[in-house]
Amino acid sequence: MLERLLSKADCAACRLCCKFDSYDLWQTPVIYKTLASRILQEYSPRMEFVKRGEHFLIKMEKEQGADVYLCPLLDEDKGCIMGDDKPFDCEIWPFMIMELCGRKVLTLSPACPVVNSKKFDDVCISAQAAAAEAFAMADEHPELVRPYLDDHPILAVEKSRYKNTLI
Numbered sequence: 073m074l075e076r077l078l079s080k081a082d083c084a085a086c087r088l089c090c091k092f093d094s095y096d097l098w099q100t101p102v103i104y105k106t107l108a109s110r111i112l113q114e115y116s117p118r119m120e121f122v123k124r125g126e127h128f129l130i131k132m133e134k135e136q137g138a139d140v141y142l143c144p145l146l147d148e149d150k151g152c153i154m155g156d157d158k159p160f161d162c163e164i165w166p167f168m169i170m171e172l173c174g175r176k177v178l179t180l181s182p183a184c185p186v187v188n189s190k191k192f193d194d195v196c197i198s199a200q201a202a203a204a205e206a207f208a209m210a211d212e213h214p215e216l217v218r219p220y221l222d223d224h225p226i227l228a229v230e231k232s233r234y235k236n237t238l239i
């Protein structure tokens with residue numbers, strides 16, 4: 073979805089978004105039930121999840137002697153073993169769907185070094201292109217929506233439940 077902004081080569085060389093410090097484990101991708109079943113059937117039969125209400129989080133693997141947690145779906149040589157089937161959170165990162173004053177917003181995580189090197193205008197164009205699909209996905213899977221954090225610039229705002237408008 074973000075091909076304009078992030079090439080597969082960029083992501084393959086970085087993989088920062090598949091590794092988490094303990095204080096940003098809250099950013100691990102949301103896995104809804106159908107996707108959890110698919111992961112177990114098609115990608116990783118021994119995968120473990122942490123239940124969070126109606127959805128799941130991937131149980132990350134702690135690196136020995138470091139405050140680093142790795143996604144078990146990350147292959148050091150090939151990247152994410154799910155390829156184009158990866159969770160929606162991963163597909164749109166560094167954009168994140170958040171809620172501010174009852175409205176969904178598409179925000180930018182400040183942590184992606186590749187996107188941080190791009191022109192902000194180009195980042196905004198990509199966010200606007202992704203917003204409608206992101207908000208529709210969030211309607212279907214509300215667990216994808218996180219509370220707003222004020223260090224995440226807002227790049228698009230949902231106008232109403234049925235119609236999106238972009239800033």
Ligand code: SF4
Binds near residue numbers: 090143158
């Ligand atoms: S599911 Fe794939 S893209 Fe998402 S964090 Fe895990 S390895 Fe990375």
